[in-house]
Structures are given as structure tokens and as C-alpha cells.
Amino acid sequence: xxxxxxxxxxxxxxxxxxxxxxxxxxxxxxxxxxxxxxxxxxxxxxxxxxxxxxxxxxxxxxxxxxxxxxxxxxxxxxxxxxxxxxxxxxxxxxxxxxxxxxxxxxxxxxxxxxxxxxxxxxxxxxxxxxxxxxxxxxxxxxxxxxxxxxxxxxxxxxxxxxxxxxxxxxxxxxxxxxxxxxxxxxxxxxxxxxxxxxxxxxxxxxxxxxxxxxxxxxxxxxxxxxxxxxxxxxxxxxxxxxxxxxxxxxxxxxxxxxxxxxxxxxxxxxxxxxxxxxxxxxxxxxxxxxxxxxxxxxxxxxxxxxxxxxxxxxxxxxxxxxxxxxxxxxxxxxxxxxxxxxxxxxxxxxxxxxxxxxxxxxxxxxxxxxxxxxxxxxxxxxxxxxxxxxxxxxxxxxxxxxxxxxxxxxxxxxxxxxxxxxxxxxxxxxxxxxxxxxxxxxxxxxxxxxxxxxxxxxxxxxxxxxxxxxxxxxxxxxxxxxxxxxxxxxxxxxxxxxxxxxxxxxxxxxxxxxxxxxxxxxxxxxxxxxxxxxxxxxxxxxxxxxxxxxxxxxxxxxxxxxxxxxxxxxxxxxxxxxxxxxxxxxxxxxxxxxxxxxxxxxxxxxxxxxxxxxxxxxxxxxxxxxxxxxxxxxxxxxxxxxxxxxxxxxxxxxxxxxxxxxxxxxxxxxxxxxxxxx
Ligand code: ADP
Ligand code: MG
Numbered sequence: 225x226x227x228x229x230x231x232x233x234x235x236x237x238x239x240x241x242x243x244x245x246x247x248x249x250x251x252x253x254x255x256x257x258x259x260x261x262x263x264x265x266x267x268x269x270x271x272x273x274x275x276x277x278x279x280x281x282x283x284x285x286x287x288x289x290x291x292x293x294x295x296x297x298x299x300x301x302x303x304x305x306x307x308x309x310x311x312x313x314x315x316x317x318x319x320x321x322x323x324x325x326x327x328x329x330x331x332x333x334x335x336x337x338x339x340x341x342x343x344x345x346x347x348x349x350x351x352x353x354x355x356x357x358x359x360x361x362x363x364x365x366x367x368x369x370x371x372x373x374x375x376x377x378x379x380x381x382x383x384x385x386x387x388x389x390x391x392x393x394x395x396x397x398x399x400x401x402x403x404x405x406x407x408x409x410x411x412x413x414x415x416x417x418x419x420x421x422x423x424x425x426x427x428x429x430x431x432x433x434x435x436x437x438x439x440x441x442x443x444x445x446x447x448x449x450x451x452x453x454x455x456x457x458x459x460x461x462x463x464x465x466x467x468x469x470x471x472x473x474x475x476x477x478x479x480x481x482x483x484x485x486x487x488x489x490x491x492x493x494x495x496x497x498x499x500x501x502x503x504x505x506x507x508x509x510x511x512x513x514x515x516x517x518x519x520x521x522x523x524x525x526x527x528x529x530x531x532x533x534x535x536x537x538x539x540x541x542x543x544x545x546x547x548x549x550x551x552x553x554x555x556x557x558x559x560x561x562x563x564x565x566x567x568x569x570x571x572x573x574x575x576x577x578x579x580x581x582x583x584x585x586x587x588x589x590x591x592x593x594x595x596x597x598x599x600x601x602x603x604x605x606x607x608x609x610x611x612x613x614x615x616x617x618x619x620x621x622x623x624x625x626x627x628x629x630x631x632x633x634x635x636x637x638x639x640x641x642x643x644x645x646x647x648x649x650x651x652x653x654x655x656x657x658x659x660x661x662x663x664x665x666x667x668x669x670x671x672x673x674x675x676x677x678x679x680x681x682x683x684x685x686x687x688x689x690x691x692x693x694x695x696x697x698x699x700x701x702x703x704x705x706x707x708x709x710x711x712x713x714x715x716x717x718x719x720x721x722x723x724x725x726x727x728x729x730x731x732x733x734x735x736x737x738x739x740x741x742x743x744x745x746x747x748x749x750x751x752x753x754x755x756x757x758x759x760x761x762x763x764x765x766x767x768x769x770x771x772x773x774x775x776x777x778x779x780x781x782x783x784x785x786x787x788x789x790x791x792x793x794x795x796x797x798x799x800x801x802x803x804x805x806x807x808x809x810x811x812x813x814x815x816x817x818x819x820x821x822x823x824x825x826x827x828x829x830x831x832x833x834x835x836x837x838x839x840x841x842x843x844x845x846x847x848x849x850x851x852x853x854x855x856x857x858x859x860x861x862x863x864x865x866x867x868x869x870x871x872x873x874x875x876x877x878x879x880x881x882x883x884x885x886x887x888x889x890x891x892x893x894x895x896x897x898x899x900x901x902x
Pocket of ligand 1: 479480481482485508509510511512513514515516636660661771773800
């Protein structure tokens with residue numbers, strides 16, 4: 225079997241399955257082998273219901289003792305079944321699986337596996353897996369890969385296909401010669417691939433992931449290098465030089481820029497008036513005030529007669545930037561435009577023509593800005609916010625849109641300078657290492673369930689002061705996207721209920737999740753920023769960039785399921801104004817390691833420190849799931865965890881360059897290559 229053979233070459237994969245694979249972007253054997261598990265689970269022996277512990281993933285062997293109840297909550301179908309063993313009863317719920325209503329019959333025994341929680345006085349599993357006993361014992365005591373799936377294909381199907389493609393794995397030829405592998409302690413490619421799908425133990429998995437990380441970094445560096453060579457030195461066509469206006473703009477801001485912001489502004493202005501095109505990264509922790517730096521650049525471009533564009537990773541953030549920039553520019557005769565994917569075709573057409581004929585000078589938007597249909601007039605500056613959410617290619621694509629505009633990219637990823645130089649090899653860097661004056665440090669606490677009542681009381685106290693609250697629920701592990709939605713909607717209902725019961729008050733609560741339509745999301749966020757909503761229950765869609773200085777509390781549910789860096793990003797949503805803000809990390813587990821890890825956040829509000837500590841404390845099995853979220857650039861590589869591999873890749877590239885690199889792109893042979901992440 226060859227790597228470029230179609231997926232149907234694999235035993236058991238027919239035409240029907242292959243269309244499902246296609247939905248996952250898997251067309252040939254190579255695609256399949258490079259489709260790595262999202263995480264792993266182990267199936268432990270079942271325990272007695274009486275011994276279940278909330279917050280754990282556990283298994284019970286129990287007999288169904290109720291008929292399935294079907295409820296409707298906010299448009300979701302919930303199937304509820306009760307099951308018991310000699311020691312107690314457990315409640316089992318499934319979301320949007322109406323077919324399950326006729327699946328379970330009283331008296332049948334199953335093994336149920338899932339995340340245990342304690343709700344309304346009862347042990348509960350949401351969306352448990354269910355097995356007959358003999359099937360279950362086949363799974364126990366081995367790591368099982370869990371793949372991201374779409375309806376119509378299961379993790380099992382993928383696992384089986386990989387197994388049946390093992391002859392292809394055996395034939396993989398490593399493009400990295402043995403000598404280099406042993407120098408950098410890299411295991412062989414084929415073995416790494418096999419191990420990632422079927423790990424035997426933690427140690428082996430670790431080496432396998434390291435090897436893949438190396439390849440991702442290597443391919444990244446090689447491609448970065450190519451880009452750099454293509455764009456060695458570009459003559460500045462958009463000389464943006466208007467100090468007087470800029471000084472006036474800065475003087476009339478409602479706050480004084482920090483020294484670090486001033487330095488970044490100066491770097492930017494120096495570049496834009498120089499004889500070469502700007503390629504600059506502005507790096508600064510959450511809340512350090514990067515937006516205003518971009519605003520100044522955009523303003524400068526506009527007054528000098530150029531168009532300026534700012535691209536945000538989400539629609540919500542684009543709308544927020546649009547409002548903020550409109551406010552900043554309202555006393556100047558500068559016109560702004562907004563372009564996002566959810567606009568109607570007519571609205572888009574209108575905006576395209578206003579952009580093309582130069583009617584709008586500052587354009588804010590999402591990926592919609594890089595569509596082929598968009599033509600700019602006199603493009604002078606391109607800003608990408610939250611750079612880590614975009615690939616280099618997207619950034620480039622925007623820059624290619626007209627002449628050779630200056631580019632400014634902004635990132636909150638706290639990355640040590642030495643690594644930044646490798647990662648952002650094609651950029652100059654300005655660091656904003658100072659928070660605006662007058663910020664009151666966030667007060668943090670890490671608590672467990674027993675603190676819930678107190679936490680709710682605290683939240684209510686802040687709400688009664690007119691302040692606002694974020695509550696973040698994690699993505700539910702395992703399978704369907706819908707769980708996520710169910711999770712926040714159900715949570716919101718329960719919270720509303722609890723508040724009414726305890727405080728007799730009704731508080732305006734809303735929920736927000738990624739599956740909502742953009743207009744709906746925007747409406748909720750604008751209600752929230754106008755103070756019409758007191759408590760916003762949300763998934764991590766709020767992670768990136770949302771700014772509401774009146775929000776003083778953030779409570780993160782099941783904080784243990786997040787990486788520290790992500791929690792730090794999340795917490796950046798509060799403490800953005802002059803009000804004392806608080807962050808409550810609610811942990812579903814209370815073992816020492818979990819508490820110790822989360823307590824890093826309580827000790828410091830500094831993103832660099834946290835990224836460093838996170839790295840030190842990563843335990844076995846922390847390869848996925850608790851990776852630095854936000855770093856979507858690499859599938860396996862984690863610039864913190866694998867910083868040694870990043871350096872190794874840089875080293876190998878410096879020494880051997882394209883000699884090895886050629887092996888990377890040689891498709892159709894039995895060399896496996898890592899898709900460049902650019
Ligand atoms: P981030 O760097 O996370 O993108 P923002 O640019 O959104 O941060 O800024 C966070 C908040 O701080 C905003 O409300 C912004 O208006 C405010 N801000 C920015 N710079 C200053 C400053 N120098 N002094 C006071 N407030 C500032
Ligand atoms: Mg920002």
C-alpha cells in the first residue's frame with residue numbers, strides 16, 4: 225500500500241465510508257495516517273455507583289430501571305434514563321439523541337462510561353458511552369485514541385482503518401537520516417506515526433509527539449525561510465509620514481499611552497515612513513493595549529491618503545474593533561467600513577464598491593477581507609489582530625491585495641524572545657511589556673464545588689453594584705459539538721433557577737456559544753456591553769479580545785480542563801477598566817496536582833510567568849487537551865512544551881537547509897511529509 229493510494233484501498237473502507245472520510249479531509253492513506261487522535265482515554269474497570277466521584281471519568285456496571293424520559297429544553301431533546309446497581313442509582317442523560325429513547329429497556333445491564341457530576345442530589349453522567357459487558361472488557365486497560373469525528377463516522381471506524389493501513393506505516397521512509405535523528409534524539413517517523421495512533425505507554429507517546437513536533441516546526445521554518453527570501457527587501461510605496469496629525473490624535477485620546485505603547489507606535493511610524501515596507505509584530509499580554517497602537521497606524525495611513533485594513537479572527541471582535549475605531553475617529557473626517565462573512569450579499573456588494581472606489585478609508589473585518597472579490601484602493605497598511613489565529617499565508621494574502629502595504633500583526637501569545645525570533649522569523653518585533661497605569665490587579669481564587677454557594681453570593685453582590693459577570697463553561701469532552709451547546713444552555717437554565725430560588729431576584733442572564741448565528745451573537749454581546757445583560761454564560765467564544773471594562777467577575781467552570789495559558793487569556797476579559805476585578809477558577813477536581821496547577825494563576829497575573837510554570841508542571845498525558853490553546857498553528861507541536869524541538873528544527877535547518885526539506889514536499893512517494901502549517 226502506498227501513501228498516495230486512495231482511502232478505499234484500505235480494507236473495510238468502501239465508497240460510502242470514503243465520503244464520510246472526505247468530510248474530514250481524508251482522501252488518501254497519507255491523510256488518514258496524519259489524522260491524529262484528539263485525545264486518548266483509558267477504560268478502567270467499573271466501580272460501584274456508591275463509589276463514584278464527581279469530576280472523574282468513570283465506568284459503572286448497572287441495570288436500567290426506568291423507561292426513557294424525553295424532555296425538551298431550549299430546542300434540545302434530552303433523553304433521561306436511570307440505572308442502578310446494588311449500591312445506588314445513577315441518572316444518565318443524552319442530548320439530541322432521540323433514537324436512544326427506544327434503545328434502553330428495563331432490566332438490561334450495560335457498562336456506562338462518562339464524566340460524573342453531582343446534580344440535584346444525584347450522581348449523573350452526561351452523554352455516557354454504553355457497552356454490553358463483553359464488549360467493554362475488550363477495551364479496558366489500554367489507551368484508546370479518540371478522533372474528532374462528524375456524524376456518520378465514529379472514532380472506532382477511523383481506528384480500524386488506521387489498523388488496516390499498517391502496511392503503509394511499515395513502508396514509510398524517513399526523510400531525516402539516522403545520523404541526524406540520533407543527534408537530536410528523534411525516533412523514526414513510521415514508529416512515531418504508529419505510536420500516536422496506538423500508544424502503549426506515556427513515555428513512547430511523548431517521544432512520538434516530540435518527533436511530529438519536530439517535523440511540524442521544521443516544515444514551518446523551511447517555509448518561513450522561503451517567504452523571507454521572496455520578500456527580502458521591498459521598496460516602500462506607501463510613505464506614511466504625518467507626525468503632526470498623529471501627535472494631535474494621540475494628545476486627544478482619553479488616556480495617556482504607556483511608554484511601551486509609545487515605543488511600539490514609534491517603531492511603527494519609523495517603519496512606515498522609511499524606504500522599506502513594514503513587517504512588524506506587536507506583542508503584548510492581554511489588556512496591554514495593542515488596539516490603540518493599531519488605531520494610530522490606521523489613522524496615520526488614512527490621513528496620508530491610504531486605505532488601512534484591520535482583520536480580526538472572529539466576527540464579534542471585528543464588530544467591537546469597528547465600534548471602537550469609529551468612536552476614535554468620529555471627530556476626524558475619516559470614514560470606516562465593516563466587512564464580515566455574515567453580511568447579506570447586497571451589503572457586501574455595496575461595501576466592495578465603497579472599498580474599491582476609496583469611499584472608506586479604514587476597513588474592519590474578518591476573513592471576508594481576503595476574498596478575491598475585495599479590491600482595495602491605495603492600500604497602505606494591513607493589520608492582523610490576534611496573529612496566532614491566522615496563518616502566515618492568510619496574512620500574506622491580505623498584504624498581496626494591493627501594492628506592497630505595510631503589515632502590522634498583533635499577538636498576545638507570551639513567547640520568549642528567542643522563540644519569537646524563530647516563530648516570527650520574517651517580522652520585526654515590538655514588545656508592549658507594561659500595562660496601562662491605574663489597572664488594579666485581578667484578585668484570583670481557585671476553589672472547588674463546596675464554594676459554589678459563596679461564589680454565587682459574591683456574583684450577586686457584584687451584580688447588585690451594577691457590575692457584570694462572565695461565566696465560562698468548558699467544551700464538553702468527547703464527541704459531538706452539540707454537547708457544547710447543551711452544556712451552556714442547561715447551565716444557564718439551572719443558574720437562573722438557582723438565583724431565583726435563593727435570592728428571589730431575577731437577574732438578566734444570557735448564554736453565548738459558537739453555534740449561534742453571528743447576528744445573535746453580536747446582539748447578545750452588544751446587550752452585554754450596554755449593560756443590559758448582567759451575567760453572560762459562555763463557551764470559550766469570548767476568549768479572544770472582547771472588551772467590556774464594566775465586567776468585574778469571571779468565573780470559570782471546570783477550570784481544570786483548560787490550559788493555564790488559555791485561562792490566562794480568558795481572565796484577560798476582566799480587569800480592563802478602573803474597577804477591582806475578580807476571577808474565580810472553579811475546579812471540578814480537588815486533587816493536589818490540579819489545585820497546584822491552577823494556583824499558578826492565583827499567584828500571578830503575568831502571562832510569561834504562567835506559560836513558564838505551565839510548562840514545568842505538565843504531567844504525563846497532557847499532550848492534547850491542555851495544550852496552549854490559541855496556538856492553532858501546529859497539530860502536535862507546542863512551542864513551550866517542545867521548545868527544544870523548535871530549536872532543534874532551527875538548528876537542522878541552518879545546518880542542512882533544503883537538502884532535507886526537499887523530502888518534505890515529495891508527495892506520492894513513500895515519504896510521509898508534514899503539511900506546512902503556513
Ligand atoms: P489588548 O492588548 O488585549 O488587545 P486592548 O487594546 O483591548 O488590549 O486594551 C484594553 C483596554 O485598555 C481598552 O479598554 C483600552 O481602551 C484600554 N487602554 C489601552 N491603552 C490604555 C492606556 N494607555 N491607558 C488606559 N487605558 C488604556
Ligand atoms: Mg486585543
